[in-house]
Amino acid sequence: MPESRHFTVINEPFVCIVCHTQVAPLRTGCRNHCPVCLHSVHVDRFPGDRQSDCGGLLVPKEIVQDGKKGFMIVHRCKSCGEIRTNKAALDDPEQPDQMDAILEVMKNRSLHIRGRRG
Ligand SMILES: [Zn+2]
Ligand SMILES: [Zn+2]
Incomplete structure (x- = not known):
């Protein structure tokens, strides 16, 4: 079965x-x-499909703002x-996601880019 669009989404606690x-x-x-x-944990190849066997820790590295979707969290897998x-x-x-945590990632990122100021 081709499943490029209708892959199974497992949405569980x-x-x-x-x-x-x-x-x-x-x-x-x-x-x-x-x-x-x-x-997060690297368990998906596509969001929700649980098809990746990596299992590495996904660390929030950056927050980007998408015009339509709002805040997007950029994760980098510690393993691969x-x-x-x-989103x-x-x-x-x-x-809800904690705004404090979002701001913290943003702050760390800007510190990383600009160095310590103020
Ligand atoms: Zn947590
Ligand atoms: Zn990975």
């Missing part, structure tokens, strides 16, 4: 391996990262180095 938060599934999409620390982006879920009514 998980426990964050970094901060041990119980993460509920999104009703409005597929969340693959922790709303508290924004880390793959770069992935995932931030700041408007999730049950378990």
Whole structure:
């Protein structure tokens, strides 16, 4: 069966391996990262398909703003180095991503670029 478009999305609760938060599934999409620390695990080839056997820790490296989608979290896999982006879920009514955590990633990133100022 060709499944380039209709791949199976597994949207299930998980426990964050970094901060041990119980993460509920999104009703409005597929969340693959922790709303508290924004880390994720490299288990998907496409979002939600659980087809990757890497299993490395996906570390939030950067936040980018997409005109349509809003904040996107850029993850880098600690094991294989793959770069992935995932939409931030700041408007999730049950378990929104923490704005503080988003800002923290942004801050670290700008420190990294500009060096320490102020
Ligand atoms: Zn976490
Ligand atoms: Zn990986």
